[in-house]
Every structure is written in C-alpha cells, then in structure tokens.
Amino acid sequence: MTILKIGVIGCGSIARHRHLPEYAAHKNAEIAAVCDIVEERADEMAVKYGARAYTNYEELLADPSLDAISVCTPNYLHAPVSIAALNAGKHVLCEKPMATSKEEADAMIEAAKQSGKKLMIGHNQRFVPSHVKARQLIESGAAGRIYSFRTAFGHPGPEGWSIDGRESWFFKKEEAFIGAMGDLGVHKADLIRYLLGEEIVEAAAFVESSSKPNSTVDDNAVCILKSESGIIGTLAASWSYGKEDNSTIIYGEKAVFRLEDNPEYSLVVQYTNGETVKYELGRIQSNEEGGQSSSQVIKHFVDSIANNHPVPVDGVEGKRSLGIILAALESTETKQIVSLKEKQLI
Known part of the structure; x- marks a missing residue:
C-alpha cells in the first residue's frame, strides 16, 4: 500500500x-x-x-x-x-x-x-469507545424513546495545555474567535448529534467571560438545545472547572445512559426494570495526566x-456541529431562541 x-x-x-x-x-x-x-x-x-x-x-x-x-x-x-x-x-x-x-x-x-x-x-469524541457503544445501544432501541440529555466538557483552561500557557492564542478573540465554546463546546455539540442520530434545530444560551483575566473570549457557557424530534437537553462548556468533566447522560424511556460519568466504568446503563450494566471500555482521551491515548x-x-x-x-458534519455553537453565541447576544434552520446552519 x-x-x-x-x-x-x-x-x-x-x-x-x-x-x-x-x-x-x-x-x-x-x-x-x-x-x-x-x-x-x-x-x-x-x-x-x-x-x-x-x-x-x-x-x-x-x-x-x-x-x-x-x-x-x-x-x-x-x-x-x-x-x-x-x-x-x-x-x-x-x-x-x-x-x-x-x-x-x-x-x-x-x-x-x-x-x-x-x-x-x-x-x-465520536471515536471514544463508550460513545460508540452508547450509539449502538440507542440505535438498537435499548433506551427506548430519548427524552433528554445533559453533556458537559470543562477543565481548568488551556493555559495548562497550550504551548504558550497564559499567553496562548486561545484567549485572544482575534485569533481564537471563541473560547471554551470553540475549544470544548463544539466537541459536545458534535457528540450529541452523533449519539442522538438527529440534528439540533433550536438553541438558547448564556455565554460568559468570567474566570480568565486578560481574556477576550468566553470561558463559561450553558446552552439549552432542542432536536428535530423534540429531545431537549443542556450542553455546558467551561474553562473554570477545577477538575476535568467530560461526561454525558442520556435519559430515555427504558434506560439512563451515563457516559464517562464514573471513574471505573466508561459507560453505565441503568434500565428502568432495575438492571444495571457497567461497561469498562477504556479511558476517554483527556488533557489531564495520562489522558493522551490515541484519538483515532x-x-x-x-x-x-x-x-x-x-x-x-466531513465538512458538512463539521459545519452542523459548528452551527450549534454559532447559534448559541447569537442567542446570548440577542437573548432569543435561535433556529438553526432559519440561519441555514443545518
């Protein structure tokens, strides 16, 4: 070859x-x-x-x-x-x-x-084993109808990760455009689309700059998202968490899926019939010590x-995930719910 x-x-x-x-x-x-x-x-x-x-x-x-x-x-x-x-x-x-x-x-x-x-x-995040397994289970109907979700990605900030530390371009609006929402939030926007197998059609958000002095970009955000079938949930992205949180929870008719929410088991499925299934599928990739496994x-x-x-x-998929972040930024500026279809973001 x-x-x-x-x-x-x-x-x-x-x-x-x-x-x-x-x-x-x-x-x-x-x-x-x-x-x-x-x-x-x-x-x-x-x-x-x-x-x-x-x-x-x-x-x-x-x-x-x-x-x-x-x-x-x-x-x-x-x-x-x-x-x-x-x-x-x-x-x-x-x-x-x-x-x-x-x-x-x-x-x-x-x-x-x-x-x-x-x-x-x-x-x-689409290639993380717990996420792949959760999508397979959701597609098989194991969760039944999905009602809601919450997904978060937060850590202390890119100064501990970027090669330039506190002087990093991550904190400069003219180079980064967006802060935690672009660094972390777009990961979860893509993930939730992947897990649900459908598009997000509406977004509302609070996006703030509060925890990083001398930064000109956002560092704390909470978004409320609605999918095309009516699933509603929250997405949080932050550079203010003392310890990394990269978890997602899916609430379904037949089960609750806890992804990267347990230190021992990367996926825990709690069925409404009382059964709990724990999957040990390997660590999610992380910015923390020892978290640099292959991203795939x-x-x-x-x-x-x-x-x-x-x-x-591909580019179309990337644009749809970016679109959620762009809609969230518009929402925080206008104090309105933003339709991604009207803005041609999906």
Missing part, C-alpha cells in the same frame, strides 16, 4: 500530543513536512520526525510530493489554510472548530468539492484516503 506523505501546519500542543505521534505510529503515513511561524518549533519537530521544516505554509503547500495536510493552527486560520491546501490538491484534516463562520465553513466544503480531495474535521482521528483520516472511503466527519 502507498505510504502517504503528510504535512502538519502548526506545531503547538495539538500537533505535538496527537497529530504528529499518531501519524508516526501509522504504518501508511510518513511525516514529510512541518510548519510553524515560530522557527524553533518547526525545526524541533522536523528533527524529531525526520521532516522538512517551513515557517510559511504556502511554501509547504507548494511541495507536490505531499498527499495530505493536518491544519493545527489557531482557529482563525483553519479556513484559509484548509482552502489553500485543498486548492493545492492535498487532502485535509482540520482541527475543530472547522471555521469561525458559516460562510467560511461553506467555502471549505466547496473547496473540497471542487478539488475532489477529502476534508475531515477532527471531532475525536488520524487512523480514520489516513485509512479513508488509503482505501478511498468517505471520511467519518
């Missing part, structure tokens, strides 16, 4: 902890080029992985030998870098959130269509290219 030559644009924490080591571990991938505006970072990763170093992503994209690109830049560059890569004839894996607006997301989708190349968005994102991306299969999270 052909070995894919990979270029990684952005050598910060997400590249160092996930993209680069996961490409290095994949038998059908070779890290051929890396790029970062900080020359020392690019050089360091180039030496570590035997790649060419660039400080200008356009120069990297001009290399005809590269097959695929990972976009690991600050959020405001996701769309322009991804579009440039697609136009250069490269497959693209873009970190989440895929873009900073509906218009940017649409442009990325169109670039993928015109180029004939694959565009995948890095929503790794790189595996799915490389395998999709190598076998010419559709990617599991």
Whole structure:
C-alpha cells in the first residue's frame, strides 16, 4: 500500500500530543513536512520526525510530493489554510472548530468539492469507545424513546495545555474567535448529534467571560438545545472547572445512559426494570495526566484516503456541529431562541 506523505501546519500542543505521534505510529503515513511561524518549533519537530521544516505554509503547500495536510493552527486560520491546501490538491484534516463562520465553513466544503480531495474535521469524541457503544445501544432501541440529555466538557483552561500557557492564542478573540465554546463546546455539540442520530434545530444560551483575566473570549457557557424530534437537553462548556468533566447522560424511556460519568466504568446503563450494566471500555482521551491515548482521528483520516472511503466527519458534519455553537453565541447576544434552520446552519 502507498505510504502517504503528510504535512502538519502548526506545531503547538495539538500537533505535538496527537497529530504528529499518531501519524508516526501509522504504518501508511510518513511525516514529510512541518510548519510553524515560530522557527524553533518547526525545526524541533522536523528533527524529531525526520521532516522538512517551513515557517510559511504556502511554501509547504507548494511541495507536490505531499498527499495530505493536518491544519493545527489557531482557529482563525483553519479556513484559509484548509482552502489553500485543498486548492493545492492535498487532502485535509482540520482541527475543530472547522471555521469561525458559516460562510467560511461553506467555502471549505466547496473547496473540497471542487478539488475532489477529502476534508475531515477532527471531532475525536465520536471515536471514544463508550460513545460508540452508547450509539449502538440507542440505535438498537435499548433506551427506548430519548427524552433528554445533559453533556458537559470543562477543565481548568488551556493555559495548562497550550504551548504558550497564559499567553496562548486561545484567549485572544482575534485569533481564537471563541473560547471554551470553540475549544470544548463544539466537541459536545458534535457528540450529541452523533449519539442522538438527529440534528439540533433550536438553541438558547448564556455565554460568559468570567474566570480568565486578560481574556477576550468566553470561558463559561450553558446552552439549552432542542432536536428535530423534540429531545431537549443542556450542553455546558467551561474553562473554570477545577477538575476535568467530560461526561454525558442520556435519559430515555427504558434506560439512563451515563457516559464517562464514573471513574471505573466508561459507560453505565441503568434500565428502568432495575438492571444495571457497567461497561469498562477504556479511558476517554483527556488533557489531564495520562489522558493522551490515541484519538483515532488520524487512523480514520489516513485509512479513508488509503482505501478511498468517505471520511467519518466531513465538512458538512463539521459545519452542523459548528452551527450549534454559532447559534448559541447569537442567542446570548440577542437573548432569543435561535433556529438553526432559519440561519441555514443545518
């Protein structure tokens, strides 16, 4: 099988902890080029992985030998870098959130269509074993009709994770666009769509900036969401939690599903007939110590290219998950419930 030559644009924490080591571990991938505006970072990763170093992503994209690109830049560059890569004839894996607006997301989708190349968005929560199992059980009817949910993703903040610490682009509106909602909330927006198997059609939210001094983006948010069949629930995203919470609870007619809510069992199903089933399926990927297991994102991306299969999270899927976050931001500004259909976000 052909070995894919990979270029990684952005050598910060997400590249160092996930993209680069996961490409290095994949038998059908070779890290051929890396790029970062900080020359020392690019050089360091180039030496570590035997790649060419660039400080200008356009120069990297001009290399005809590269097959695929990972976009690991600050959020405001996701769309322009991804579009440039697609136009250069490269497959693209873009970190989440895929873009900073509906218009940017649409442009990325169109670039993928015109180029004939694959565009995948890095929503790794779909590949967490407990989430995969829960979706299978829900599809089988084990929960009966779903009535409600609550999902949360919170931790102390990106200063403990980002390569730049408290000076990180995560806290700068002009580079990040959104804070905890883009960093964490969009993960759960994608997850709840995946678990329920249907779209969110309405959103209302309170989105605040309260816990991070000198930050110009949100750090605490609670959203109320409604699906097309009338399932209602909450989504919380926060950089103010003292310890990470990455849990989801699904309330159904026949059972309650507790995902990543128990320290020993990644999925606990409490049936209304009194039976409880506990699944030990392995840890969810986490920013905390020891939480850097494989995200499976790189595996799915490389395998999709190598076998010419559709990617599991394409641009349209990425846009629909982003749309929930965009609707939540609009809701907190207007103090109104926002229809995602009216805003053409789904």
